[in-house]
Amino acid sequence: MHSDPTDLIHRARQGDRAAFETLYHAHVGRVYALCLRLTADRALAEERTQDAFVRAWERLATFRGESAFSSWLYRLTVNEVLLGRRAERRRGARIVTTDDPAALERPGAASVAAGTALDLERAVAALPPGAREVFVLHDVEGYRHEEIAQLTGVAVGTSKAQLFRARRLLREALNR
């Protein structure tokens, strides 16, 4: 069943959890993929996905419909992940890139093309966090450096440097 997203958002704003659940099911795959690629950690990605939807529920009133709901939600998700990482860093905890390649495997990925994609997923997961975040945001999600700089709090030049570094490391990893 396809419900009108505007109506769902309106109902969710009034506190209708069923409407919000429909929005959740429509977007969870995209939000989780974003969290998983940014964190390279399945458990952390699940946690951040939940944080993002809770935050979205709280902030629905601030969504004014100037952009698509999906763009608003994904930007909010990126913020949650990056804020979470800064908080972890302040606490001195170190997020280690995954050693478990299965973390990024998707059921049914059996074709040659999917195999290549999986190699790339693994290589991205093994990147240093800063380079990985910029690569995912720029090359996978299509954000511009100016937007990434705003989201991550780094200069545009730093965002570019991290992207070029990520690509260099990925080319090395994939050519091995």
Next chain:
Amino acid sequence: MMCPHMDAQLNEYVDGTLAARDRASVEAHLAECAGCRAAVAELRSLAAAAATLPKSVEPGRDLWAAIETRIRQRAPRNVQRVWWFGALAAAAVLVLAFGIYRLTARPPDRRMGEGWVAVQADFDRATNELGVILAAERGRLRPGTVAVLERNLAVIDAAIAESRAALARDPANTELRRLFAAASRQKVELLQWVTRVAAS
């Protein structure tokens, strides 16, 4: 093998972000350098592969149940409520600022004791209002933030209590009034910050 000094330029070339003159210069280099041509082909292939990665990955377990439990405890905030909290916080801050001004700007005289009682009452009322906002918004803050906030509030409250007790004994003491004003300002700033963070 690409020329190491061409790294940034080749990336910008592939991204299409070079100015026309720089682009022409890179193209002239590419015409003569097989290593850089191979690097450009690799970069293009990498960008294409990244752009075609699946945009959606389903989580391995159901996440909705936990989300529902969390949102059940909190209604979506409406803009009016956020505005109302902001207005309340601003009003409390104004009351405090005026009290602090009265406390520090007035020359000590025999009636200072009366003024001091009024300032204390204003301060108590204003911090109570901010406390109500804090209690309402507390659930929206991360546990780490709440822990830091409570630690800082405890330190500031201890400083306020100490200067208040000393001022009760010696209401005309200018230094003590300044100490009380400084601690009060810190508390206001901290509570203002919390209301901002919770509303963001």
